[in-house]
Amino acid sequence: MKILVCISHVPDTTSKINFTDNDTQFDTNGVQFVINPNDEFGLTRAMWFKEKQGATVHVANVGDASAEPTLRKALAIGADEAIRVDAPATDGYFVAKQLTKVAQDGGYDLIIAGRESIDYNGGMVPGMMAAMLGANFVNTCINLEVDGSNATAVREIDGGKESVKTSLPLVIGGQKGLVEESDLRIPNMRGIMMARKKPLHVVAADAAEAHAATAAFEKPAPKGAVTMVDPENLDQLIELLHNEAKVI
């Protein structure tokens, strides 16, 4: 089985979000970038397929050279090869197009992406890829087993979960649950050394028009100060929730 794990390179969760150039660019100053958490769960599940079922695992990113340390980290965790499509990732459709090309060229059976990335939170890339590839698609995937060309998966739905039966080629939008958090791996020295020798292919972007562009970013208006209520005066809280906030 050939697996492609799509890795989005995102600001660490505790990053302060700021913008530059008249609020049109993300300010990377002082920001630590990491593997998108949902992709880390997917990558770890891919390692399981590699170790238990002999799968080959490649990772791919659409981005500029600044994403390479993130790809190297994925190689250090155990991926066999990495591919970087050399183009800024500004639009979900454009990214899905590029990754679809990578997937077609590499002939992958299983494509593991994340339910959403924590930068644009789009949740659009995996579904769009599935549609472009004509592959099956399971979103919000919290468990995945593959047997030959058949797959079974569990997916989270509003208020519960459902089990599904499907087949390869398959794209999933994965998240926590694919593996437990305690199974996530920190690259060790040996992994880091080996990663240096593994191939990281840089490929040119395929011509594709973006479907969307960010005209500007905005920060939320500063929140008003909190209204403190005396714990001995809970009637006041109820009064405020009823008459001022109008939520009860």
Next chain:
Amino acid sequence: MSVLVYTESEGGSFKKVALELTSYAKGVANAMGGEVTAVSINGGNAADLGKYGADKVMEINDAALETFNAKNYAAALAQAAKSAGAKTVVVSSSANSKYLAPLLAVELGAAYAPNVVALPESTSPMKVKSTVYTNKAFAINELKTDVTVIGLAKNAYGLHENSGAAAASAFSVELAGDNGVEVTSVDKATDKVTIADAEVVVSGGRGLKGPENWNLIEDLADTLGAATACSKPVSDMGWRPHSEHVGQTGKPVASNLYIAIGISGAIQHLAGINSSKVKVVINTDPEAPFFKAADYGIVGDAFDVVPRLTEKLKQFKANNA
């Protein structure tokens, strides 16, 4: 010119989000100078959508769509959109809509903007505002395609009454026999309010000391008709099921009211709940970071405050029934 809206239903009646979405579609249609066409799949009474502005309702009744399947649903909506000549298709942020929207967008050759929080800033070109960076910022997106798909963020617009004719007509769709993904079993609590649908969410953190104290949270939630939720460590320690974990790595919450009890307010927790409209925090520590993100705060011990609050709310509900 028409704005197509996918109105979700459950058990043969429309969900509240369907009405909110219809209200929103009406707002978009007014801005574009068009009409609202609702698509209902094995849905409720078309007249209910008229109250919120639907001019037409395309009713798809098809046994093959009895259970949700993203590919089939996307195909059905794409056929409806093409038939109605829709310029914009509006979908919700439910798990199902987020699943089908990218498929629908590719099928229509449309740009898809998820997590949109307001009416378009302009409709030609289409410019919409959405949340990005786990709700820490907004982006103004310019959509460059002729047809667009807009995913409205949870609870972002509210219900707005309008009058629409809601002229219903049957619409039949052609579906591929094999949809590739077959549901084999569903495990869903039907007697509980889900975090996704809840107007009020009552959430507990490590400050509650142990699972044996969760009756505090549940009693308050029952009184308010609320869903229960928890912080990540609480589910990691097995005090509560994983399905209740909210925050950046858990479920997002966008309720009208979020009550956080014994939760410190770590950035990863806030990232998932900060699109809730009103936040109430109960914590013993006046320095807890959550107070900075709260609308109303009480410095106090949950074990003392919560039972008294529940009692008072019961009285309040009885008096206002």
